[in-house]
Amino acid sequence: MIPPLLTALWSYLRVRTFSGRVRDRAALALWQDRRLAAWLAKDVPRVDAFAQLRGQTVSLADLPVMDKATLMADFSRYTLPRITNAQGWAAFDGTRRMGDLTIGASTGTSGNRGLFVISEAERFAWLGAILAKAVPDVWRRRDRVAVLLPLDTPLYDSANQTGRLRLRFFDITGPVDSFAADLVGFAPTIIVAPPRILRRLTGLDLIPRRVFSAAEKLEEFDRTAIEAGFGVPLGQIYMATEGLLGVTCAQGRLHLAEDCLHFAFEPVGGGLVSPILSDFSRRTQIMARYRLNDLLRLDQAPCPCGSPLQVVAEVVGRADDIFVLPGPQGRVELTPDILRNAIVDADRGIDDFLLVQTGPAAMVLHLPKANLGQVGDKTLARLRRVLDRHGVAPGYSLDIAELTRHAGGKLRRVRRDFKG
Ligand SMILES: [Zn+2]
Numbered sequence: 001m002i003p004p005l006l007t008a009l010w011s012y013l014r015v016r017t018f019s020g021r022v023r024d025r026a027a028l029a030l031w032q033d034r035r036l037a038a039w040l041a042k043d044v045p046r047v048d049a050f051a052q053l054r055g056q057t058v059s060l061a062d063l064p065v066m067d068k069a070t071l072m073a074d075f076s077r078y079t080l081p082r083i084t085n086a087q088g089w090a091a092f093d094g095t096r097r098m099g100d101l102t103i104g105a106s107t108g109t110s111g112n113r114g115l116f117v118i119s120e121a122e123r124f125a126w127l128g129a130i131l132a133k134a135v136p137d138v139w140r141r142r143d144r145v146a147v148l149l150p151l152d153t154p155l156y157d158s159a160n161q162t163g164r165l166r167l168r169f170f171d172i173t174g175p176v177d178s179f180a181a182d183l184v185g186f187a188p189t190i191i192v193a194p195p196r197i198l199r200r201l202t203g204l205d206l207i208p209r210r211v212f213s214a215a216e217k218l219e220e221f222d223r224t225a226i227e228a229g230f231g232v233p234l235g236q237i238y239m240a241t242e243g244l245l246g247v248t249c250a251q252g253r254l255h256l257a258e259d260c261l262h263f264a265f266e267p268v269g270g271g272l273v274s275p276i277l278s279d280f281s282r283r284t285q286i287m288a289r290y291r292l293n294d295l296l297r298l299d300q301a302p303c304p305c306g307s308p309l310q311v312v313a314e315v316v317g318r319a320d321d322i323f324v325l326p327g328p329q330g331r332v333e334l335t336p337d338i339l340r341n342a343i344v345d346a347d348r349g350i351d352d353f354l355l356v357q358t359g360p361a362a363m364v365l366h367l368p369k370a371n372l373g374q375v376g377d378k379t380l381a382r383l384r385r386v387l388d389r390h391g392v393a394p395g396y397s398l399d400i401a402e403l404t405r406h407a408g409g410k411l412r413r414v415r416r417d418f419k420g
Pocket residue numbers: 249250251252253255303304305306307
């Protein structure tokens with residue numbers, strides 16, 4: 001077996017030199033086709049779900065689209081070691097290890113959580129790729145990287161084993177005060193955290209050289225506050241349980257990690273797409289034509305950085321947070337960006353909010369206490385205009401409440417709690 005650090009280094013170098021070798025979309029498509037063909041022939045048919053493909057020449061389009069529900073109906077069918085759901089959850093609740101395999105789970109709502117399994121080699125390849133993209137000069141610097149995430153996945157334990165790089169994890173399931181002194185003592189040069197945490201860290205005595213938002217939706221008002229607070233441009237790492245999906249380039253634009261996995265895009269209306277992933281870099285768990293619950297707005301203009309990797313203008317939110325409301329001719333769907341824009345455009349003073357669909361025709365807008373009076377009225381009026389314009393039937397309820405501090409879990413500012 002290849003030692004893990006060599007795997008990380010190989011992956012790092014491969015990703016670092018990728019744009020030099022694969023210069024445009026056509027070359028990228030050719031390169032991906034070769035990777036996909038080898039993966040479809042060799043790795044995909046080894047799991048039970050695709051056993052019927054053994055010995056056949058198939059293309060990606062021949063495979064059905066799957067999602068988390070398909071995967072979790074029988075986890076063993078998609079994993080090389082045939083790990084059952086019961087075995088997977090037992091390992092996750094225990095050591096999160098099975099031999100040299102790591103078992104993780106997504107942070108979804110209960111009943112909607114997904115398992116994943118990753119080998120040691122895949123874990124280190126992932127680490128090399130993320131370093132190459134996020135901190136390309138990491139091998140020349142002695143960085144101290146602080147990663148602040150809800151630590152429900154051991155994927156991130158990889159890096160503290162690499163020599164030059166000091167890496168520490170801070171579990172944000174507790175309050176910021178519980179780790180603030182430790183974090184300041186560590187004096188990180190690179191900080192990775194969800195935007196709501198980064199905003200709170202700007203009040204601490206920290207002087208990072210790079211700051212990355214990760215794991216939650218980044219709003220423009222978050223970006224403004226974070227960049228002003230730290231005095232450095234904010235980068236973005238787009239990741240999911242499903243892997244590393246994208247990283248901001250030197251030009252500040254978010255590129256999908258098409259040098260690590262294949263993306264197809266399913267239109268969902270309003271100029272948005274849901275990505276369908278085929279991860280040709282992994283074989284312990286097969287993710288082939290796997291529909292992600294995210295909504296993206298793509299940017300088709302080439303990036304001045306020269307990378308052929310697809311640019312994402314915005315990670316808009318989650319598909320299951322699309323509001324579904326009654327209209328005169330049936331259901332009206334409103335994507336999170338429409339609702340968010342209505343709120344932040346109502347008044348420039350709004351720098352935090354929460355909008356929740358709580359029932360079949362009921363919504364509650366939460367604003368900070370300072371915004372509850374006149375700003376709140378203006379915002380409600382604007383939201384009503386947007387709802388009317390999109391054809392939501394009159395008679396819905398839209399209430400306002402005071403925003404309280406986010407209690408934990410992944411923050412989604414536009415959220416559908418009602419699953420009718
Ligand atoms: Zn770029």
